[in-house]
Amino acid sequence: MSEGVRRVIGIDPGLAATGYGIIEGDTRRAEVIAYGAIRTRPRWTRAERLHHIHEQVGALIEEHRPHELAIEEPYVAKNARSALAIGEARAAVQIAAAGHATPVFEYPPATIKASVAGHGAASKEQVQAMVTLQLGLAEAPTPLDAADALAIALTRLAEVDFEARLAGSGSTP
Numbered sequence: 001m002s003e004g005v006r007r008v009i010g011i012d013p014g015l016a017a018t019g020y021g022i023i024e025g026d027t028r029r030a031e032v033i034a035y036g037a038i039r040t041r042p043r044w045t046r047a048e049r050l051h052h053i054h055e056q057v058g059a060l061i062e063e064h065r066p067h068e069l070a071i072e073e074p075y076v077a078k079n080a081r082s083a084l085a086i087g088e089a090r091a092a093v094q095i096a097a098a099g100h101a102t103p104v105f106e107y108p109p110a111t112i113k114a115s116v117a118g119h120g121a122a123s124k125e126q127v128q129a130m131v132t133l134q135l136g137l138a139e140a141p142t143p144l145d146a147a148d149a150l151a152i153a154l155t156r157l158a159e160v161d162f163e164a165r166l167a168g169s170g171s172t173p
Helices: 046-064 080-099 109-117 124-134 144-169
Strands: 006-012 017-025 030-039 068-072 104-107
Touching: 006 046, 006 144, 017 046, 017 144, 030 046, 030 144, 046 080, 068 080, 068 144, 080 104, 104 109, 104 144, 109 124, 109 144, 124 144
Parallel strands: 006 068, 068 104
Antiparallel strands: 006 017, 017 030
């Protein structure tokens, strides 16, 4: 990798499906390395599902060696049970990252949507369309969990670019 190029893995955590997207880029362009979803089976115990997420994220980190991991921050869901499951999936991901000494950066859903689609209330389909456009993909990434994960990775790359510009201008945040 050349100087200034970052490899970021974005994660959209979920107990049934955890989306992932790995991109590499600099201030001018980003390229998709891999994307998809880690799926668990409903018949598995919660512990087995979380272990599977942890193991698969660890394997992705080992294979692709990202500089950092970006993950969606928790949000207040209408369903407390869903919020708890997402929180547990986030923990499994963060433990995998810590086990590989990969820094973790967290972003609220509205920040991710605004960064990629221009407004914080964008639909999943709008985010998917903008990710497709920004990454120059021939077709939209599926499932939507993977498109969201790519959006999270793009948000991190945009923040790295912004921080570099601030550092270069001599300004402090």
